Amino acid sequence: MLKKIGLLLFIAILIGAIAFLYVNQASKNAASSKTDVRITASELFAAFDENETSANEEYLDKVIEIKGKISEIDGNQIRLQTEDAFFGVICELENIPDELPEVGQEIVLKGFCTGKLMDVVLTRCAVVD
C-alpha cells in the first residue's frame, strides 16, 4: 500500500516538474530552431513590398535564414541591402558577437520574421557560419 502511494506521489511530482518546465520555458532563440525559409534580403524585402498581406501570411513567425550584403551596423542591428534605395532588412542580433562583421560583407543570418515597418525586421538573430 505504501509502495503504491510512493509511486503515485513520484509520478505526481514528475508531472508537476514537467508542467512547471513547460510553462516557464524560455523564449526560443533562432539559432537553435529549425530553419523554415532560406532567402536573400532582396527577395524577402520585395515580397513584403509587393504584397504585405500575403508576405505576412507566408513569413511572419517563421525562422528565416537570410543572405545579404551588410549596408550598416548600428548597435545590435545589422542592416542588409536590398534593391530598394532607402530600405532593407534589419536583423536584430540576440547576442553581439565578439568579432563584428564588416559593412560591405556578404553574410548569412538566421532569425524570426516579425514583419515590415520601413524595413523588414528579423529578431533574435544569430550569424550562421
Added chain:
Amino acid sequence: MKIKIFLLLCTLFYTQLQAQFYVSRNGQITFTSEAPLERIEAFTQSANSVLDLAGQQIEFAVLIKSFQFQKALMQQHFNENYMESDQYPKGVFKGSFLGFDTEKSKQDGVYPIEIEGEMTIHGVSKPVACNGILKVRSSEIMGEAELELEVADFDIKIPAIVREKIAKTVKIKVEVAYQEYQKNSK
C-alpha cells in the same frame, strides 16, 4: 527690388526644403503589466519613429511580434490570444507635439514636450496624450516618454482565469535615438 524679393523667397523656400526630419529604426519600447499575481514585461528595439520638426508631427510604428518576453508561453499568448498579431501586426501612433522646433534642435539642451495624437492597437484607434522629453546633443535627438494605456480600450480581452495575472492598465516606456534624415543616405 524685385530681384531682392525673389532671392529672399528662394532662400526661404530652400530652408523649407532643408526642413528637418529625424528618423529612428531602433526605438526601444518597454511595456509592463503589474498584476497581483504576476509582473509581465516585454521589450522591443525595432520601433520606427519619425519626427517632423517643421510640421510638428511625430509618428511611431511597432511590430507587435517584435516584443520579446522572457517566457515563450507569455509571448505566444500575447500574440495569439490578446493582441491577435497575425491579424493586427502593427501598433501605430500618429500625432503632433508642442515645445520643440527647428530652432531648438540646433541648441543642445533638454526640452519637455507635450504629445497628442491617435494610437492604433489591435485594430482600435484611441486619442492619446502624454508628456515627453527631447534631448539635443550635437545634432542627435533622444526622445523619452512614459504613458499608461487601458487594455480594455483597445478591445483586448483578458479571460477571467488570468485576470489576477494581467493588469488592466499597462505602462509603456519609450526611448528613441533619432538621426537626421539625409536624403542620399540609407
